[in-house]
Amino acid sequence: MMKVLIQRVSSARCIIGGETYSEIGEGLLLFVSFHKDxxxxxxxxxxxxxxxxxxxxxxxxxxxxxxxxxxxxALSISQFTLEALTRKGNRPSFTEAMPPEKAEDYYxxxxxxxxxxxxxxxxxxxxxxxxxxxxNDGPVTVLLERSE
Numbered sequence: 001m002m003k004v005l006i007q008r009v010s011s012a013r014c015i016i017g018g019e020t021y022s023e024i025g026e027g028l029l030l031f032v033s034f035h036k037d038x039x040x041x042x043x044x045x046x047x048x049x050x051x052x053x054x055x056x057x058x059x060x061x062x063x064x065x066x067x068x069x070x071x072x073x074a075l076s077i078s079q080f081t082l083e084a085l086t087r088k089g090n091r092p093s094f095t096e097a098m099p100p101e102k103a104e105d106y107y108x109x110x111x112x113x114x115x116x117x118x119x120x121x122x123x124x125x126x127x128x129x130x131x132x133x134x135x136n137d138g139p140v141t142v143l144l145e146r147s148e
Contacts, residue, residue: 033082047113
């Protein structure tokens with residue numbers, strides 16, 4: 001089942017080979033995964049939900065504003081490890097993750113769907129070893145999963 005782990009951040013950056021690859025200020029850090037049985041039908045739904053998720057505070061201190069409302073950015077990182085099976089033993093199994101060739105296409109489709117919502121998207125590099133440096137604001141972390 002497609003998942004988007006969302007963190008509200010003061011800042012976040014993706015570092016590859018010791019160099020900053022992409023970065024954002026206040027906004028959303030997104031870790032995106034795809035299950036081997038996913039189809040593309042969830043992509044648009046979760047992109048819209050992500051962009052419109054009201055996890056930023058309004059004037060009264062209530063979480064009532066979205067990244068779109070406030071013109072915030074998002075940093076999208078492909079994260080197949082969210083599909084880990086951990087029920088047995090101590091070593092996670094990643095057999096439920098979508099194969100990389102297909103997952104890369106889905107990751108790009110998800111980012112394009114996010115951009116169509118009006119959200120300013122920065123990206124990680126698919127299948128690269130990345131270091132993610134982030135300041136989680138709140139902390140606020142929300143897991144979105146495809147709803148059937």
